[in-house]
Amino acid sequence: MARQERAIRTRRAILEAASVLFNEVGYEATTIGALLERIDLTRGGLYFHFTTKEQLARAVLDEAVTLEGVRPQAFKLQEWVDIALLLAHRVPREPLLRASIRLSVDPLSRALFGTRWPDWVAVGESLLVEAQEKGELLPHVDPAETARLLVGAWTGVQLVTEVLPGRTLSEEISSLFALILPNVASSGVLARLDTSPYRAERLLKEARSQAD
Amino acid sequence: MARQERAIRTRRAILEAASVLFNEVGYEATTIGALLERIDLTRGGLYFHFTTKEQLARAVLDEAVTLEGVRPQAFKLQEWVDIALLLAHRVPREPLLRASIRLSVDPLSRALFGTRWPDWVAVGESLLVEAQEKGELLPHVDPAETARLLVGAWTGVQLVTEVLPGRTLSEEISSLFALILPNVASSGVLARLDTSPYRAERLLKEARSQAD
Incomplete structure (x- = not known):
């Protein structure tokens, strides 16, 4: 080596x-x-x-703002969904990603190092702006606001899922998208988005087998 | 005295x-x-x-699971919204409520004392079941799942709003409901729900003036 x-x-x-x-x-x-x-x-x-x-x-x-496994998709909205699903799959499996959340949530370390939430909001907002330009969003959607709410909602669902039994983070984030996407995606796009809790594992395998 | x-x-x-x-x-x-x-x-x-x-x-x-300011409403869904709006108004103003979140988020104290998230999920689920019985929900809504997701989303939006500038927690929680309610409330009910960021202040004033 x-x-x-x-x-x-x-x-x-x-x-x-x-x-x-x-x-x-x-x-x-x-x-x-x-x-x-x-x-x-x-x-x-x-x-x-x-x-x-x-x-x-x-x-x-x-290392926390990672897009590993995300690949270009027909819809930019699908890429936005994929980032969140991939993290939901990886966070329970990768101590480094969990540590980055813990450092952000802990007020002491947050005061020293800040958080990566603004970076995540920027990543999401940029994808949603592209989605908007391509006509994938309902007319009333505000990309900045929606990106911010998803980062918040994702973070809290992760914390609460650690405590409540019975559901994986992938399942919960998949349900979160089922809850919000009908009010974000235009109807032609909505039906073609994949929010399955098993999608991330497949994307990651594809990305990692190509990297080998 | x-x-x-x-x-x-x-x-x-x-x-x-x-x-x-x-x-x-x-x-x-x-x-x-x-x-x-x-x-x-x-x-x-x-x-x-x-x-x-x-x-x-x-x-x-x-003291964290508080329903102060919540009053019976024509729609049970409105009471579910009110609880979240009232907390969004009170948490930035009441150290005790912020401390209860901090104790829940901190893994050390969480390991000692648990969290109140299961209690909040139970409160929300019970209201959503009543809302369902009264025909206020869209047919596909699962009260337990929706209650759980809201507790998670609320918690994370609170954390992220502390870090990102420019928006109050009341504004963000109001936006969160604007995002999810169209996929929760039946259409006749949706138009009559009040999710204004100023609603909680009014409810609280009414409750406190009656208590005096």
Whole structure:
């Protein structure tokens, strides 16, 4: 394995171990010492990549706005849906993404690092503006407002689904779209959108098999 | 002032001071010592009401499921809307309600005390079942699912609105209903629902002037 590739893998392993800690004990209680107990690295090896907890948190947040698995679709609205479905599939499976939510929700770390919610709103708004230009939206829809509400609703549904038993996040986000899309998509488009809770897994497999 | 009434007011003042602390520094960093610095009470005076931080957090959560200002309406759906609008008006103004959200969102305190989300889902579901029996809902609506999604969406919109500038929580929750109600309310009912961001202030004034 080339030196650079090894460094990338090590960096990723560090970020994932730090994410598990952030998720388990929170930002405040996470320490570099506890991180070193969980990874197969010396302090010097770690410091080659990160020297402070702050750097780790910022790096986790930098990886949070991910479009992995999203591909061009006939409808821009479908891409907007896909982003939310993909995250719903990945967040329960990827500690790093969960950590980025936790860092955003925790007022202490939020005060230090901000959140990625404005970035997500911008991604959604830009897709909805394109959808509007292509005539996919009902006339009254405000792309900025709808993008903002979806980021909020997605975030809260994720939190509440962690607590309430019986439904996966993918199922809940799929239901969320069934609730709001009839008031967003023009009728010709609505019938052709796929909001299945199983869609994300398929998209991700396709993307990852192409990457291999 | 009667002795009992004074005790009730003191208890309330303690809970509000504790809520301000929970909001500012979080549950973990809150101490009885810091609380005593903020209230005009001796340690003995405090211990008459609460002896531990855990008791304070539980009492804050016990006050979180509040229906103040909600009154019987011609449509049960309007009462469901009113609960959400009233909370949207009150949460930015009442530290105790904000603290209950913070305690629910923080994984450490959540692990100790649980959340009130299941209670809110039960309140909403029961209203939506009544609305369904009265023919106020579109045929496909599932009261349990819709109640759950609204609690999630409300919670996340509150979190994200704290971060994004320019819109009040009342405005955002009003927009959230404008987004989802057309797919929930039967058409005759939809046109007669009031989702104005100013509705809650009026309801609350009426309720409080009657209470005086």
